[in-house]
Amino acid sequence: GENVEQHPSTLSVQEGDSAVIKCTYSDSASNYFPWYKQELGKRPQLIIDIRSNVGEKKDQRIAVTLNKTAKHFSLHITETQPEDSAVYFCAASSGGSNYKLTFGKGTLLTVNP
Amino acid sequence: SQTIHQWPATLVQPVGSPLSLECTVEGTSNPNLYWYRQAAGRGLQLLFYSVGIGQISSEVPQNLSASRPQDRQFILSSKKLLLSDSGFYLCAWSGDGGQFFGPGTRLTVL
Numbered sequence: 001g002e003n004v005e006q007h008p009s010t011l012s013v014q015e016g017d018s019a020v021i022k023c024t025y026s027d028s029a030s031n032y033f034p035w036y037k038q039e040l041g042k043r044p045q046l047i048i049d050i051r052s053n054v055g056e057k058k059d060q061r062i063a064v065t066l067n068k069t070a071k072h073f074s075l076h077i078t079e080t081q082p083e084d085s086a087v088y089f090c091a092a093s094s095g096g097s098n099y100k101l102t103f104g105k106g107t108l109l110t111v112n113p
Numbered sequence: 114s115q116t117i118h119q120w121p122a123t124l125v126q127p128v129g130s131p132l133s134l135e136c137t138v139e140g141t142s143n144p145n146l147y148w149y150r151q152a153a154g155r156g157l158q159l160l161f162y163s164v165g166i167g168q169i170s171s172e173v174p175q176n177l178s179a180s181r182p183q184d185r186q187f188i189l190s191s192k193k194l195l196l197s198d199s200g201f202y203l204c205a206w207s208g209d210g211g212q213f214f215g216p217g218t219r220l221t222v223l
Contacts, residue, residue: 034211043203043214044157089157097211098145100172105156 002027004092006104014112019080021107023090024072030092033066033073034101038087048075049097080111115140119204119215126222132177132191134218136204139185144206146187148179149214151201163187194222 003026013019025033034049050057050064050073057064061080066073077084087108091101116139126132138144148160159172161179169179176195180188187204199222204215 043217046211046213049211097209098207100145100147100159100162101212102159103157 002030002092002094002102004090004102004104006090006107008107009105010108010110012110012112013080015080015082017080019077019084019109019111021075021088021090021109022072023074023092023104024070025092025102026071027092027094028071029094030071032093032096032099033064034091034093034097035062035064035075036089036091038089038106040086044089051096077109080109082111082113085109085111115206115208115213117204117206117213117215119202119218121218122216123219124221126194126220128196128222129193132189132194132198132220134189134202134204134220136187136189136215137185138187138206141185141206141208143184144208146181147205147207147212148187148189149203149205151203153200157203160189196222198222 006023031052035047036044037047038044048059048062048064050066061078063076087106089106090104093099093101118137145164147162149157150160151157161171163169163181166181177191202218205212
């Protein structure tokens with residue numbers, strides 16, 4: 001089955017700096033890669049996703065890149081703010097967006113004011 | 114727009130007692146539905162998923178079960194809870210736009 005590795009497990013940055021979280025996946029058939037943000041005690045929220053026919057996608061301060069050859073994808077947050085502090089999860093699916101996901105173990109991002 | 118509900122929000126149960134958690138989705142038809150468990154400070158573990166009424170796939174063998182009696186209703190059950198069943202239980206639905214989580218049930222087994 002699919003295996004998703006996520007690094008780092010914790011990340012601390014100063015406000016205004018950039019943050020990068022990386023994930024690798026094992027199943028070459030994976031074709032959908034979402035990212036979730038989970039604040040303490042809340043549900044995970046879908047913040048951005050990318051499909052295998054696209055190499056990069058941006059939404060304001062967040063972007064995701066995908067390298068299918070290397071089987072890794074990354075989340076980039078620019079101009080970080082304290083409210084970006086949360087746990088971020090990457091995931092992968094081999095059946096598109098309407099199929100079960102395999103999640104990474106999460107990255108605790110702390111943005112220091 | 115689509116909305117997903119879960120109840121109860123919090124639950125404290127003694128070891129050996131039964132469990133029933135309910136999830137309903139509004140605003141979509143024939144969604145794929147999922148149950149996840151998240152232990153404190155840990156990742157998301159997929160427990161069950163369903164592609165239709167009465168169709169349940171189990172991802173992890175354990176003392177939990179799931180049922181889907183109606184198109185937009187998903188139930189997680191146990192006959193006898195264990196201490197290790199404590200955690201944050203999340204229901205989710207998926208469609209072409211992605212997978213979306215309900216507000217969750219925080220279960221404490223004492």
